[in-house]
Amino acid sequence: ELKVEQNPLFLSMQEGKNYTIYCNYSTTSDRLYWYRQDPGKSLESLFVLLSNGAVKQEGRLMASLDTKARLSTLHITAAVHDLSATYFCAVDPTGTASKLTFGTGTRLQVTL
């Protein structure tokens, strides 16, 4: 059974600081996705990583994928309050999206 674990589960950080969220998964996959969810809201796609070594950046967020280590990271640079949300990684081992498995989620709180 595929397991997708994120750490930390909760992260409180000050504005202006840097931090990294980790996503580990238990089976071979070269496709990984990051989503953001604001409290009480739906999920928004952030990054699509489709191969080993893939790196994507958008604003203060940068995601990378190491398929050999079965690890993805989401790096936050100079955090701002607007980044407060829950971040999920999701793994697609079949390449068909039919079995997309979400990670445990990381709740990020950026304090002023």
Add this chain to the structure above:
Amino acid sequence: DTEVTQTPKHLVMGMTNKKSLKCEQHMGHRAMYWYKQKAKKPPELMFVYSYEKLSINESVPSRFSPECPNSSLLNLHLHALQPEDSALYLCASSQGTGSPEAGELFFGEGSRLTVL
């Protein structure tokens, strides 16, 4: 603004009621999904429709019955639910299983269901 719209946004129903959740997407996607999300938990896959045919049923109880009338519409019929079925029900769509971006799901705002 999301291009996947769900109605209703909130639903309260008794255990003997029959209700339906509706989802519509206008992105020309060929795959549609129902996910269930409990508070502080990740979404859990319930059903997948690919080209209007049910391709995945994740052992969901029969009190949940999906329907895909056409490639843009997805319904979830609810009957004889239990209080533990209270959750946020999310509809999503994607380009279609098999495409490189197949896993990039576009979610609706969700229907928050409370079963009394």
